[in-house]
Amino acid sequence: MPELRKDPITGRWVIIATDRAKRPVDFVREKVEIRGSGFCPFCYGNESKTPPEIQAYRPDGSPKDSPGWSLRVVPNKFPALGIEGTLNRQGEGLYDKMNGIGAHEVIIETPDHKATMATMPVSQVESVLWAYRDRIIDLKKDRRFRYILIFKNHGEAAGASLEHTHSQLIALPVIPKRVQEELDGSREYYHYKERCIFCDIIRQEQDSGVRVIAENEDFISLSPFAPRFPFEMWITPKVHQSAFVESSKTEFERLAFMLKDMLQRLDKTLDRPAYNFVVHTSPVPENAHDYYHWHIEIMPKLTKLAGFEWGTGFYINPTPPEEAAKFLREAAIPAPVPVPA
Amino acid sequence: MPELRKDPITGRWVIIATDRAKRPVDFVREKVEIRGSGFCPFCYGNESKTPPEIQAYRPDGSPKDSPGWSLRVVPNKFPALGIEGTLNRQGEGLYDKMNGIGAHEVIIETPDHKATMATMPVSQVESVLWAYRDRIIDLKKDRRFRYILIFKNHGEAAGASLEHTHSQLIALPVIPKRVQEELDGSREYYHYKERCIFCDIIRQEQDSGVRVIAENEDFISLSPFAPRFPFEMWITPKVHQSAFVESSKTEFERLAFMLKDMLQRLDKTLDRPAYNFVVHTSPVPENAHDYYHWHIEIMPKLTKLAGFEWGTGFYINPTPPEEAAKFLREAAIPAPVPVPA
16 A cells, blocks of 8 residues: 655655555666767866856966866856846736846866766865855845755756756745745744754654665765655755855765765666756845755656646655665765765 | 746746747657557457446447447556555654555546547547546545546656556545645635636736637636746636536536647647646535636646756746747637537
8 A cells, every 4th residue: 555645844745655666677767878979068178168157166276267177157058047137026917027037057066077976076076065155155145136046957867958067056036936835834843843843854764764874973864754756865964054055164075975975876776867956955145044954855867757746746756765765775885985074 | 038927826936938939849859649559458359458447438338348438437557546445644753644545547538549639529528528527526425535636648758658548537635735735825815805816817818818829608728827838728717616527518518629629739839749737626525615716737748857847846938828829829720610609
């Protein structure tokens, strides 16, 4: 008999298949392979093919928009939103609209075309996290923005149009609905219990252990109780923290380690699947909140039955998270670089 | 400059691209073609390959589970939920779950393997609507269910695993989140205005005309103001009605006409795309409500950038609904059977 489970934060029910649960080998999909053929605007020497860089890490002090960088942030060439102009909210009868003001940036994570976040050095992953932080801190100053969203599409099936590894940032004048639902749900829980729901979840998961994938000093990785997608994972700080940008140097080191570790486990368990991840953090201005707790959600792209879910918000997940966690926990990955103590 | 638009019912913001708007030819996808090769459990003579039928329309009075039917309803062979047992709600620490009680049925719309809802006679489409109604009325008696959801996946890209045209029904012990959001949003509007938001939308759309695709005596088809998907369409009764099953005989005739007409326009405009549709109606027990208004949402499957949207609830729609409505309105489709007056 399948099980209906409710996500405690957003209240969304999902159907978890328990009979005939799908194991990693049961998912038919294309492996993400980096071909390296053709022209790549994100490789050394092609800096002029992207819009001028917003920021870059250049250990050799090389000039702007030239080779020598270790990480580069550029505006998206085909932005979903435009950066110029004044925010203009208006009605149209009973409808509400505003002009599409926002920022849409691309974080080119490494000059190495063949690397992925799972294969690059952990120090490079850390560098990517610093770039996320730098960009959020810079864009927070712009009073037009209400939310800054960091996300990554890995593989064509997850919506990546270029294979050279990159993340994206969208700064929005509104809070995205999924984030708003989390904010509302966790605020309501806090109001009732005077505790953060994420902190309570972490404690309960540590006690039971069945959905824990890994832990280090500062971070824990979980298969959530009511995941929408098979092998979905959350990485979150163990001690209450509402905003990603508040992380310390040591925390970013440990997060880089944890993120690389999870992506390696994903590659190993599911043979290099396409995936998306999103960083869910407090809205700007990022005040410290007692009720919200930032986290990263990693969603492998294994199933394609999307239309029904889109139309109903009702998800059928063929792999119980307890089994997914077991597969991911037991994945034999290369001996990790020691976690900074 | 793109535009941010808010869905007035659910409060979801979407980004509508206005520059470089995608026209029908700009979407790369596979055409849905019915190959008719291989074994089909939904064809005449193979009735024993499905679970025993729940209901069938048999104009010739032929026996159960034999050929001769014009429409057949069977349990899904691989149900997402199980029909047997008592609903058992329980907690697990701070989590909530229940056993997966529900019904999952398949409506085989016609014995004609080559037909689609766009090509079958309008009387057959009407027959399908009657089957939806019959099954909802039967399942409403089961006190364990809170919502009965009718949906259709057309084409492999939309999640259909068999090409023989069919719809599905899932009866659930909970209300799906997307429906709950519509109920909450329209209740709130009613509380404020003492009018149904859908009725107000219909009046405003009729006045402006730019997003209206077609109208008959009882139904209107619209491109919604803030659609998530390019060429998304809504069909809804023009006079307030909260429950699909309350429709009269004449209304079902006119709805069949409108539904077939819309699917023909979709086929013509986008060259037979995969699509999903869902019937959104009041929860069971289906009381007449002043605030909710039933409707059908048709969502063509044209884009595959799903992961980001899944993670954020934020949609980027490359085709403004005003342009989509114009293409659909002007599609040259076969001279329709006259609408019943």
